[in-house]
Amino acid sequence: MRRAVPATFALALVAGACVAPAATAEGRQIEALYTAFLVIAALVALVVFGLATFAIVRYRFVPRAAGIEPRQVHGNNLVEVIWTAVPLLIVGGLFAGSLAVLARTEARSAEPVVEIQVEAFRWGWTFSYPDEGVQVSGFGNPGPEIVVPIDRPVRLSLTSADVAHSWFVPRFLFKRDAIPGRTNTFEITVEEPGTYRGQCAEFCGIGHSQMPFGVRAVSEDEYRAWLEQASGDQG
Amino acid sequence: MSASAGLGAPLLVWLTTTDHKRIGILYGVAAFGFFLLGGLLALVMRLELSAPGLQVVDVQTYDQSFTMHGTIMMLLFGTPMVAAFANYFVPLQVGAADMVFPRLNALSFWLFLSGGLIVLSGYLVQGGPADVGWTGYAPLSELPYSTTTGTDLWIVGLALTGVASILGAINFVATIYTRRAPGLSMFRLPMFCWTILVTSLLILFAFPAVTTALALLLLDRRFGATFFVAAEGGDPILWQHLFWFFGHPEVYILALPFFGILSEVIPVFSRKPLFGYRLMVLATILIGVLSMGVWAHHMFTTGAISLPFFTLSSFLIAVPTGIKIFNWLATMIGGRLTFPTPMLFATGFIYLFTIGGITGVIVASAPLDFHFQDTYFVVAHLHNVLVGGSLMGIFAGLYFWFPKITGRALGERLGKAHFWLWTVGFIVTFLPQYQLGAEGMPRRYADYPAELGWTTLNGVSTIGSGLLGLGVLAFLVNVALTLRRPPDQPADPWGGNALEWWTSSPPPAHNFESLPPIRSNRPVYDARRAAEGGGRSGTAGPP
Ligand code: HEM
Ligand SMILES: [Cu+2]
Numbered sequence: 001m002r003r004a005v006p007a008t009f010a011l012a013l014v015a016g017a018c019v020a021p022a023a024t025a026e027g028r029q030i031e032a033l034y035t036a037f038l039v040i041a042a043l044v045a046l047v048v049f050g051l052a053t054f055a056i057v058r059y060r061f062v063p064r065a066a067g068i069e070p071r072q073v074h075g076n077n078l079v080e081v082i083w084t085a086v087p088l089l090i091v092g093g094l095f096a097g098s099l100a101v102l103a104r105t106e107a108r109s110a111e112p113v114v115e116i117q118v119e120a121f122r123w124g125w126t127f128s129y130p131d132e133g134v135q136v137s138g139f140g141n142p143g144p145e146i147v148v149p150i151d152r153p154v155r156l157s158l159t160s161a162d163v164a165h166s167w168f169v170p171r172f173l174f175k176r177d178a179i180p181g182r183t184n185t186f187e188i189t190v191e192e193p194g195t196y197r198g199q200c201a202e203f204c205g206i207g208h209s210q211m212p213f214g215v216r217a218v219s220e221d222e223y224r225a226w227l228e229q230a231s232g233d234q235g
Numbered sequence: 236m237s238a239s240a241g242l243g244a245p246l247l248v249w250l251t252t253t254d255h256k257r258i259g260i261l262y263g264v265a266a267f268g269f270f271l272l273g274g275l276l277a278l279v280m281r282l283e284l285s286a287p288g289l290q291v292v293d294v295q296t297y298d299q300s301f302t303m304h305g306t307i308m309m310l311l312f313g314t315p316m317v318a319a320f321a322n323y324f325v326p327l328q329v330g331a332a333d334m335v336f337p338r339l340n341a342l343s344f345w346l347f348l349s350g351g352l353i354v355l356s357g358y359l360v361q362g363g364p365a366d367v368g369w370t371g372y373a374p375l376s377e378l379p380y381s382t383t384t385g386t387d388l389w390i391v392g393l394a395l396t397g398v399a400s401i402l403g404a405i406n407f408v409a410t411i412y413t414r415r416a417p418g419l420s421m422f423r424l425p426m427f428c429w430t431i432l433v434t435s436l437l438i439l440f441a442f443p444a445v446t447t448a449l450a451l452l453l454l455d456r457r458f459g460a461t462f463f464v465a466a467e468g469g470d471p472i473l474w475q476h477l478f479w480f481f482g483h484p485e486v487y488i489l490a491l492p493f494f495g496i497l498s499e500v501i502p503v504f505s506r507k508p509l510f511g512y513r514l515m516v517l518a519t520i521l522i523g524v525l526s527m528g529v530w531a532h533h534m535f536t537t538g539a540i541s542l543p544f545f546t547l548s549s550f551l552i553a554v555p556t557g558i559k560i561f562n563w564l565a566t567m568i569g570g571r572l573t574f575p576t577p578m579l580f581a582t583g584f585i586y587l588f589t590i591g592g593i594t595g596v597i598v599a600s601a602p603l604d605f606h607f608q609d610t611y612f613v614v615a616h617l618h619n620v621l622v623g624g625s626l627m628g629i630f631a632g633l634y635f636w637f638p639k640i641t642g643r644a645l646g647e648r649l650g651k652a653h654f655w656l657w658t659v660g661f662i663v664t665f666l667p668q669y670q671l672g673a674e675g676m677p678r679r680y681a682d683y684p685a686e687l688g689w690t691t692l693n694g695v696s697t698i699g700s701g702l703l704g705l706g707v708l709a710f711l712v713n714v715a716l717t718l719r720r721p722p723d724q725p726a727d728p729w730g731g732n733a734l735e736w737w738t739s740s741p742p743p744a745h746n747f748e749s750l751p752p753i754r755s756n757r758p759v760y761d762a763r764r765a766a767e768g769g770g771r772s773g774t775a776g777p778p
C-alpha cells in the first residue's frame with residue numbers, strides 16, 4: 001500500500017496534463033518546451049519519490065532495532081553541495097529553453113500581413129481590420145468569429161473598454177491580457193487550417209465564462225474572399 | 236481546553252488574556268473556524284462545477300464564493316494559523332516565559348478577529364460579500380463594476396487583519412532576538428523558530444504594500460480618487476504590482492512555517508538530528524530573500540513586465556526549496572523511522588509538495604505560463620502547494636503538538652483515517668485539474684460548456700473534494716473525543732528535541748520551572764541522553 005501510493009503519483013505526473021497539439025508556429029514552440037519540462041519533471045519526481053520510498057521501506061522501525069540509536073549524522077558537505085549545484089544547473093537549462101521560446105513569442109515581424117485591433121468589453125469582443133475597413137463584433141454564445149490567413153504572421157493589438165480581460169485560444173497555447181488604458185501587441189502564425197475556440201481568461205464579472213470567440217484560419221484565397229464579402233456587407 | 240479556566244469567569248479569562256499560549260489557542264480556534272467556513276464554500280463551488288449548467292448557485296453567488304473562499308483560506312485561516320503555532324511555540328522553543336509584548340500580542344489577535352468578522356459581514360449587506368476575486372484586481376474592484384458594500388467591508392476588514400499581522404510579526408522578531416534562553420545561540424535555534432523569524436520579516440516587507448493598495452482602492456471607490464482608473468490617468472497595473480508584491484511573499488508566509496514544522500517532526504520520528512541544519516537555515520533565508528523578487532510572475536500575460544527577469548528569479552527559488560526536500564530525505568535515510576500520524580502527514584507533505592513545486596517551475600516559465608495562466612492548471616498548482624503542502628504541515632503540527640497543548644494525544648486510528656482521506660482526497664480532487672487546465676479550462680468560471688469534454692474530470696474532482704471533507708470530519712471527531720478524556724501526557728511523549736518538550740504538558744502559566752543546559756540545537760535530546768548515562772537512547776518508540 002505504501003509503495004502503491006508513490007507509484008500512483010509518479011504515474012499521474014508522467015501521464016498527466018497533456019496539452020492539445022498547437023495550431024500556431026509560436027504555440028508549437030511552447031508545446032515543445034512544455035514536453036521538455038515534463039521530461040525533466042518526471043526525472044526529478046522519480047529521484048525524490050525514489051529516495052523517499054527507499055527511506056520508508058528500508059529504514060522503517062522494526063522491533064529488532066528497539067533501543068538501538070541510529071548513527072547521529074549531522075550533515076555532509078559533499079552531498080549538500082551536490083543537491084545545491086545540480087538543481088542550479090537544471091534551472092539554468094530550463095531558463096535557456098524559456099528564453100529561446102520567448103524570443104519567438106515576443107518577436108514582431110517587420111511587415112505583418114494582417115493587423116487586427118481587438119477591444120474586449122463586458123462581455124464580448126470587437127475585432128477590427130483597420131486597413132481593410134472590416135469590423136466583427138459580438139457577445140454571448142457563440143460570439144464573434146474572425147478569419148485569418150494561415151502561414152502568415154497576424155498581429156493583434158489588444159485593449160479593453162472597461163475592466164481587464166484576457167484573450168485566450170487554448171489551441172494556440174497562448175493568451176494575453178486586455179487592459180484598459182494599455183495596448184498589448186502580439187503575433188501569431190496559424191499553421192493548421194481550422195476553427196479555434198477562444199475565451200476570456202481574466203475574471204471580469206458575471207459574464208466572464210460567457211464571452212467566447214472564434215478564430216477561423218483559412219488559405220490566403222479564402223481569406224481574401226472573406227474580406228471582400230465582409231467589407232461589402234459593411235458598405 | 237485550558238486546565239485552569241474552571242475558576243471565576245472563564246470567558247473573561249479568555250477575553251483579557253495576554254498569555255501567549257492562550258492567544259495561540261485563540262488564534263488556532265478562530266482560524267480553524269474560518270477554515271471550516273472556507274471549506275464549506277469550496278464544497279458548494281465543487282458541487283456547482285460537477286456538471287455543466289448552473290445547478291446549485293447563480294453566477295454572482297459563485298463569484299462571491301471563490302472570492303470569500305480564497306480570502307478566508309489565505310488571510311483568515313492560513314496566516315493566522317501561522318500566528319497560532321508561532322504564538323504557542325516560539326516562546327516555548329526559545330525558553331521564554333512569554334512574548335516580548337504580551338499586550339500587543341492580544342491586540343493583534345483581536346484586530347485579526349474583528350477584521351475577519353468585518354470581511355464576513357459582507358454576507359449581511361444587501362449586495363452580498365465581495366465579488367472581485369481574492370486578488371481584487373482593479374478596475375473590476377472599482378465602484379462602477381463591483382457595487383456591493385461587501386467589497387468595502389472586504390477592504391476595511393483585510394486592512395485590519397494586515398495591521399494585526401504586522402504587529403504580530405514585530406513581536407515574533409523581537410521575541411526571537413531578545414528572549415532566547417542562555418546558551419541558545421542563533422545557530423542552536425530550532426528550525427521552526429528560524430522559519431518564523433524569516434516569515435515575520437517577510438510580513439514586515441510585504442503587508443504594508445497590500446495595506447496601501449487597499450487604502451488606495453477605498454479612496455477610489457468612496458472618495459473620488461482615481462489611482463487605478465485608466466481613463467483618469469490612473470493605472471490598473473499598479474494594483475497588480477502592489478497586490479503581488481504582497482501576494483507572492485504571502486505564499487511563502489504560508490509555506491515556510493510548515494517547512495519549519497517538518498524540520499521539527501521528521502528528526503524526532505527518524506531518531507536523528509536534522510540533516511544539514513546550517514544549509515537549512517541558509518535555504519530558509521534564501522527563500523525569504525528571493526520571494527521578494529518574484530512577484531510579477533503572476534503578471535506574465537499583462538505585457539507590462541520583464542519576462543526573463545521574473546522567469547529567472549522564480550526558477551531560482553526552486554533551488555533552496557529543493558535543498559529542504561533533500562535534507563529531509565537525508566534525515567530519514569539511516570534513521571529509525573516510526574509513523575505515528577504527525578510523521579505520516581510530514582511524509583505525505585514531501586510527496587505532494589514535490590509535485591506542487593515541480594508544477595510551480597512549469598508556470599514560472601513565462602512562455603509556458605502564456606498557456607497555463609488563469610487556467611485550472613494554476614488552481615491545481617496553488618492547491619497542490621496549499622492543500623498538499625501547507626495543510627499537511629498544519630496537520631503534522633497539530634498532531635505533533637496536541638499533547639503539549641492539551642495534555643492529551645489525538646487518537647491514532649482516526650488520525651490515520653484522516654491522513655489517508657486527506658491524501659487520496661487531494662489526489663482525486665486536484666490532479667485532474669492539471670489536465671483540465673492543460674486543455675484550457677479557465678479558472679473562475681461558474682459554468683462551462685458541455686461540448687468541451689471537461690465534464691468527467693470535473694465530476695471526479697468533485698468526488699475528491701467530498702473525501703477531503705470527510706478527512707476534516709475525522710479530524711474534528713478525533714479532537715472532540717480526545718478532549719473528553721482526562722489529560723495523561725508526560726512532558727515529552729515523542730522523544731522530542733527542542734525546549735517545548737522540557738516543560739509539562741500543558742505547560743504552567745510561566746512555561747518553565749527550570750531549563751536544561753543548552754549546548755546544541757537539541758537540548759532536550761542531550762538532557763535525555765545525559766540522564767541515561769550517555770548510552771543508548773532508551774526512549775520507547777511511539778505507537
Ligand atoms: C480543502 C479543499 C479545497 C477545495 C475543494 C477547494 C476548492 C476551490 C475551488 C472550487 C476554487 C474556485 C476555483 C475557480 O472557480 O477558479 C478555489 C479557489 C481558491 N482556493 Fe481553494 N479549495 C480548497 C482548499 C483551499 C485552501 C486550504 C486554500 C488556501 C490555504 C485555498 C485557496 C484558494 C485560493 C487562493 C483560491 C482562488 C480564489 C480566487 O480565484 O479568487 N483553497 N478553491
Ligand atoms: Cu473575463
Ligand SMILES: [Cu+2]
Pocket residue numbers: 482483486529530532533
Ligand atoms: Cu507568486
